[in-house]
Amino acid sequence: MLTLRDVHTFYGKSHILHGVSIDVNPGEVVGLLGRNGVGKSTLMKCIMGMVRPTAGTVVLTIDGTAFDLTRLSTEEIVNLGVAMVPEGRRLFPKLSVEENLLLGAFRPAARQAIAKNLSFSYEAFPVLAERRKQLAGSMSGGQQQMLAIARALMSSPKLLLVDEPSVGLAPILVSHTITTIKQLKDRYGLTVLMAEQNFHQAIRIADRGYLIVHGEIVFGGRVAELEQNALVKNYYLGSAA
16 A cells, blocks of 8 residues: 655755645555646655655555655665656667566566566567567657556566656557556556546546646545546536636
8 A cells, every 4th residue: 555645845946746645555546647747757756766755754555564665765665566667668778678678677576577577578568579679769659658567567566656658659559558557457466556647548447546736636536536526627628617
């Protein structure tokens, strides 16, 4: 279980997150919904230890043991079983598909499962198997997104963070990518927190969601409640004044 309480962050003098509190329960897909530039990626980086909150708590509970992520390095957080698919994919363009995948398995707990995870990645994304020797930088945007997701799975994660999976993809690829995240979640028994500005795609697989506006959580609830919320209608559905 992931719990954030009253998290504040700054970039210099700019106040980015304003008292953010969210919960991600075991086995859920939770959508963090919001337009570009509202703090979604910053929140993800707080969870990964890449940005340190100036106030608040970020706690990951695994098998009854609580870990304060604000006191851990990014490497230590990854070693707990947290993996992130970053916005923009952040692949190693001059390395092959397979080399990128193997780099995803650097955490000690994942090394014994390299063969199994590599086989599963190729099963989930057959195009990666076909192009395993191809340089990552020469692939299409959709193929690179598949590779970024598969690289995260190579670490045998318990919690998967996915930051803006739809960015830069054609609509049909967005739908395929979101569906694949749900399939992988079910097969691996993952807990997923997905930051996404494409509301309609995100709610297809989310159990619950939070709407973030200007660094604040302004609403949280199950999908049916989100669809009826006036702010959601205003921001995404165009049916509120």
